[in-house]
């Protein structure tokens with residue numbers, strides 16, 4: 001596998017979980033962009049948002065996506081939920097691989113994220129605000145995705161990863 005696989009979708013859709021399993025199945029490296037950000041800063045994501053601001057986070061996210069895309073071939077990369085909303089990031093991902101969208105209903109994402117202290121955007125938003133963000137973002141994700149994988153509540157990470165592999 002020469003190209004990278006960039007997993008995309010709303011917070012809580014399973015990018016990090018499915019990405020890890022997919023990389024195991026493919027015997028290839030797995031990179032979680034959020035983990036890279038945390039390692040680079042030595043800070044948790046909520047602290048980066050609070051102390052440095054979201055635009056600082058977005059700049060670092062872009063820089064690290066660029067760095068990892070240029071340095072890695074044939075890897076599975078779990079993006080953050082905001083990464084592929086930005087045109088420059090989507091262009092980078094297209095240049096170095098394929099974008100795979102996990103199409104997960106809002107209620108499933110919401111149930112997983114609404115009380116998670118590690119997701120500052122989810123924590124500071126109401127359900128209605130998150131639904132609005134979900135709708136806006138899925139339009140962008142769909143514009144950029146090379147492959148869309150519909151996910152149902154009963155689907156295990158292994159089954160989702162398997163489906164990505166055979167597509």
Ligand SMILES: Nc1ncnc2c1ncn2[C@@H]1O[C@H](COP(=O)(O)OP(=O)(O)O)[C@@H](O)[C@H]1O
Nearest residue numbers: 010011012013014015016017018112155156157
């Ligand atoms: N297919 C799945 N079935 C059950 N739970 C899942 C599945 N995918 C993810 N999860 C759970 O949902 C939560 C969010 O998943 P995560 O991979 O962190 O999403 P993302 O990286 O897209 O924000 C985690 O607690 C994870 O264990």
Ligand SMILES: O=C(O)C1=C[C@@H](OP(=O)(O)O)[C@@H](O)[C@H](O)C1
Nearest residue numbers: 010011012034080081082119120
């Ligand atoms: O949707 C977003 O803007 C974000 C999603 C998070 O990643 P997950 O989608 O893995 O939760 C993380 O990058 C940060 O909290 C911002």
Ligand SMILES: [Mg+2]
Nearest residue numbers: 015016034078
């Ligand atoms: Mg994640």
